[in-house]
Amino acid sequence: MKSPSSRACGAVAAALSLALLASACAGPDSPAAPGGNAAANDGKPVTLTYWTWTSGAEAATAEFNRTHTDIQVRFSQIPGGPDGYSKISNAIKAGDAPDVATVEYSMVPEFASQGYLKDLTASSGELVRENFPAGVQNLVTFGGKTWSVPFDATPQVYFYRKDLFEKYGVNVPTTWAEYRVAAERIKAADPAARIGSFPTDAPLQATLSWQAGAKWFRVEGDAWKPAIDDAPSQKVAAFWQGMLDDDLVFRHGAGTPEESKSRADGTSVGVIGASWSAGGMVAAMPDLKGKWGVAPIPHWGTPASGMYGGTSFAVTKGSEHAEAAAEFVKWMTTDPASMRARIGALKSPSSALPANTAMAEVAARAFDTSYFGGQDLYALTGAQIATIVPGWTWGPVWGKVGADFKDEAARGGLAGGLVKAQESAAAAITSRGLKLAR
Numbered sequence: 001m002k003s004p005s006s007r008a009c010g011a012v013a014a015a016l017s018l019a020l021l022a023s024a025c026a027g028p029d030s031p032a033a034p035g036g037n038a039a040a041n042d043g044k045p046v047t048l049t050y051w052t053w054t055s056g057a058e059a060a061t062a063e064f065n066r067t068h069t070d071i072q073v074r075f076s077q078i079p080g081g082p083d084g085y086s087k088i089s090n091a092i093k094a095g096d097a098p099d100v101a102t103v104e105y106s107m108v109p110e111f112a113s114q115g116y117l118k119d120l121t122a123s124s125g126e127l128v129r130e131n132f133p134a135g136v137q138n139l140v141t142f143g144g145k146t147w148s149v150p151f152d153a154t155p156q157v158y159f160y161r162k163d164l165f166e167k168y169g170v171n172v173p174t175t176w177a178e179y180r181v182a183a184e185r186i187k188a189a190d191p192a193a194r195i196g197s198f199p200t201d202a203p204l205q206a207t208l209s210w211q212a213g214a215k216w217f218r219v220e221g222d223a224w225k226p227a228i229d230d231a232p233s234q235k236v237a238a239f240w241q242g243m244l245d246d247d248l249v250f251r252h253g254a255g256t257p258e259e260s261k262s263r264a265d266g267t268s269v270g271v272i273g274a275s276w277s278a279g280g281m282v283a284a285m286p287d288l289k290g291k292w293g294v295a296p297i298p299h300w301g302t303p304a305s306g307m308y309g310g311t312s313f314a315v316t317k318g319s320e321h322a323e324a325a326a327e328f329v330k331w332m333t334t335d336p337a338s339m340r341a342r343i344g345a346l347k348s349p350s351s352a353l354p355a356n357t358a359m360a361e362v363a364a365r366a367f368d369t370s371y372f373g374g375q376d377l378y379a380l381t382g383a384q385i386a387t388i389v390p391g392w393t394w395g396p397v398w399g400k401v402g403a404d405f406k407d408e409a410a411r412g413g414l415a416g417g418l419v420k421a422q423e424s425a426a427a428a429i430t431s432r433g434l435k436l437a438r
Contacts (some may be wrong), residue, residue, distance in 0.1 A: 009077075009379055017366045019260070045072045046324040051088060052102035053080035054151075054311060056342030056350030057280045063341040064331055069316065071324045073100075080255075085399060088316070092116050097316040099325045100199050103148055105139040105310045108395045112147040113396040113434065118315040120146045123326035131334055136355040139394070148312035149329050152352040154274040155305040155384035156207055156297040159281065162373070166271045176239060177299045183248040186269060196270040197250040198240050200409035200417065202402035203309065204254070204272065209233040209241070209393050210306030217395035217425075224395060224436035226425035228405075229418040235300075237414035243339070260284060271299065274308040275381040280350035282371050288318075290373045294380055298386050311352075335426045336362040343367055353381050397428035 050061060051229050052074050061075040061401035076082045076098065084106060091097040093202040101109055111117050125146040128137050132150050140148045159217035160172055168189040183195040198204070206216065220224040243249045250268060262268035264285050271277060281292060296306055313329040315322050332338050344348035351367060354360045362414040364378035395401070404424040409417030429436045 003395060009352050009392065011264055012033060012187060015264055034358035044053045045070050046321050047071075048073045048100060048321055049076065049098040049327055050100045050328070051078045051084075052311075053084055054102055054350070054352070055076055055142065055276070055283075055348045056145065056345040056352075057102075058348070059345035060332060060338045062340040063337055064328060065229060067337065068331075068348070068375045071136050071328060072329055080416070082399065083402060089114075089116060092317055094279055095318055096153060097318050099315060099321055100328060101314055101316055102151075102311050103314040105150075105307070105312060106206075106398045108140055108148050108312060108314070109142070109394055109396040110398050111314065112142075112297065113432065117147050118228040118322055119321060120148065120315060120322075120326065123322060124149050124329065127326075127330055131358075133355065133357075139310070148314035149333050150355040151313060152276065153385055154276065154307045154310040155388050156211065156274055157277075157305075157384060158292055158295045158297050159271040159273055159277060160295065161266065161269045161288075161291055162293040164266055165214045168269075169194075172293070174296070176298050176300060180239075180248065183243065187248060192236045193267050193269055194248065194250050194262075196268050197252040197254075197262065198244060198255040198274060198354040199251065200244075200260075200407040200414060200429060201254060202421070203232070204238075205236065205405065205409070205414065205417070207306040207308040208236045208272075211283045211304050211388060212236050212300055213304075215391050217393045218435040218437075219393065224429050224438035225437035226285045226291060226395060226401075226422055226429070228401065228422040228425055229415075233418050234415060237418055241414045244431075264288070272308075275377065276309060276353055277351070278377055281349070282349055282368075283347070289371045292372055293375060294377055294382070304389050305384050305385045306392065313424055323344055326408045338361050340366050351377065353378065372407060395425060395429070396434060397432065400428045 025233040048071060058075050060075065061073050065072050078087050088097065088101050128141060128146050128149055136150045136153060140146060158172070165172060168186050170182045170185050171178070173182045181193065186193050186195050189275055209216065209232055212235055214230050214232040216226065216228045216233070218227060226280060231316060244251060250259070250262060252262060261266070263271065263281070278294070296303060313332060315325045315329070318324055334356055336359065339362045342352070344362055352363070354363055360378065364376070367377060369376055399422045402425050405421035409422035424435055
């Protein structure tokens with residue numbers, strides 16, 4: 001298992017000054033000192049609530065409850081994406097938030113700047129410093145404070161149907177130019193088949209723009225400078241708009257029934273994803289065992305990748321059991337039993353690539369490679385960490401930017417979505433009281 005490259009990951013997020021988040025994080029409820037006590041409640045166990053959408057998390061939580069007597073955790077499955085974040089933020093505003101929630105790296109600056117997260121520096125700062133590569137630390141630590149604890153690393157990879165690529169006489173593409181040629185040949189060989197799907201949503205556009213060298217947010221002094229419609233992003237948008245206009249890829253949204261059906265029936269012969277994608281494939285398409293392969297993501301001439309997703313554990317504002325929550329989070333992110341439970345989950349097995357090197361090695365040993373015909377998923381995805389393009393920073397207004405990009409891209413195309421997202425970012429930064437670089 002290849003260890004994450006500190007150099008490649010190290011520049012993934014800029015070190016942000018406290019002033020960038022001060023407008024919201026200086027409130028009376030933030031930062032909060034660790035509170036709660038696993039031995040409190042007159043000897044009764046502390047009960048935590050935990051919300052997430054991630055695969056294998058319910059099984060891991062059950063294993064924690066089985067092996068701990070002083071803390072018990074009530075697990076709740078919530079939707080991923082905007083619906084899940086709305087649920088979390090609304091619960092925080094209503095004073096009814098979970099103690100622990102999954103927060104993607106892209107949303108950590110936004111949730112921290114709005115005062116939704118507890119400052120975990122005292123309870124988990126040392127854990128993060130000692131157990132995770134510097135670049136992953138930078139995704140959850142800024143302004144000199146730790147806001148969440150990393151879980152996984154998510155370089156892009158390409159999943160493909162080995163049997164169908166062979167049937168259509170197509171080689172696995174290594175560049176995006178080769179990808180388009182392969183798409184044309186697949187459609188010509190079977191008019192019902194496509195090389196994959198391209199949903200007009202922000203996460204995929206962002207990660208492919210990142211791969212191409214874009215930097216959607218920068219920090220200039222104590223101000224934010226969005227650059228979402230930059231040249232690399234427009235190059236990516238033009239490529240994929242051409243693929244869509246020429247009917248070379250489906251438009252199925254990520255996670256939709258249409259997308260799932262096309263993967264299962266073989267009309268989609270490839271998937272742009274990350275390590276976490278594999279678990280869902282194993283669970284949803286058991287009959288296709290041995291027919292899928294995984295390869296590095298196609299590139300623009302030099303091997304490169306962006307981070308597609310990636311999650312962390314946060315303790316929300318208002319939690320009365322921060323000390324117990326920190327103990328639970330530590331177990332979930334660094335204890336081998338947690339990863340083995342995730343991988344072995346029957347209903348929803350995980351295939352996440354842990355950011356913690358020791359946990360990644362545990363996952364690699366536990367994952368059944370037979371689904372991919374003996375191919376070592378973790379060796380391949382781990383090696384791609386070194387190809388992550390440095391210099392990417394997530395901004396503090398990702399939720400609004402992502403929603404506006406999706407709406408405009410669906411109406412007027414990907415290029416227009418980037419322009420709208422740029423305008424949206426500038427307006428949202430200003431309206432939130434944060435500084436906008438000119």
